[in-house]
Amino acid sequence: MISLILLSLVSGVAAFPSGPPIEACEDLRPLHGGSESQPGSPFTINVNVPTYSPGQQVQVTISSSDGQRFKGFMIQARDEASTVVGTWTNLPTLTKHMACSYDNSTVSHSDRLNAAQVSLNWQAPDQSVGNVVFVATFVRNYQHPDPTTSLYWTGIRSATLTPA
Numbered sequence: 001m002i003s004l005i006l007l008s009l010v011s012g013v014a015a016f017p018s019g020p021p022i023e024a025c026e027d028l029r030p031l032h033g034g035s036e037s038q039p040g041s042p043f044t045i046n047v048n049v050p051t052y053s054p055g056q057q058v059q060v061t062i063s064s065s066d067g068q069r070f071k072g073f074m075i076q077a078r079d080e081a082s083t084v085v086g087t088w089t090n091l092p093t094l095t096k097h098m099a100c101s102y103d104n105s106t107v108s109h110s111d112r113l114n115a116a117q118v119s120l121n122w123q124a125p126d127q128s129v130g131n132v133v134f135v136a137t138f139v140r141n142y143q144h145p146d147p148t149t150s151l152y153w154t155g156i157r158s159a160t161l162t163p164a
Ligand SMILES: *[C@@H]1O[C@H](CO)[C@@H](O)[C@H](O)[C@H]1NC(C)=O
Pocket: 087, 097, 103, 104
């Protein structure tokens, strides 16, 4: 009985291919177990402008430096107090909004993503919120049914976007 319960917990986590659970909002940590890789992330976040104005659309591209694909991700913009800011608009296929803190604050993959690059649009809040940094988690692979061998990186940050 206990092993049955454990099994269903594990497969709940392994269902992450269709998007992270809402609990992942807290720390952008999608998996319990799995190895969080240390320095040397092949994945980066690039922003097409160094500054933003209130309400401005900013293009944010997540990609790998070496052509490696990722199967999952979560991304948010945060101010210097680490508060989630802005909204994501016009999402590409295989991505979806997550309502972390508020609607459309966060984007994740939605289903069977396997990409080396994804371009996203972030809309700045109507009031300046000071310096902004994009923070993401990338999942390179899920090992089903044993998520303890999954490989992911959390806390990947973009360059700082400053108010214009
Ligand atoms: C969130 O995104 C949906 C489209 O996916 C849109 O219809 C809705 O207006 C957006 N809400 C906010 C608060 O940005």
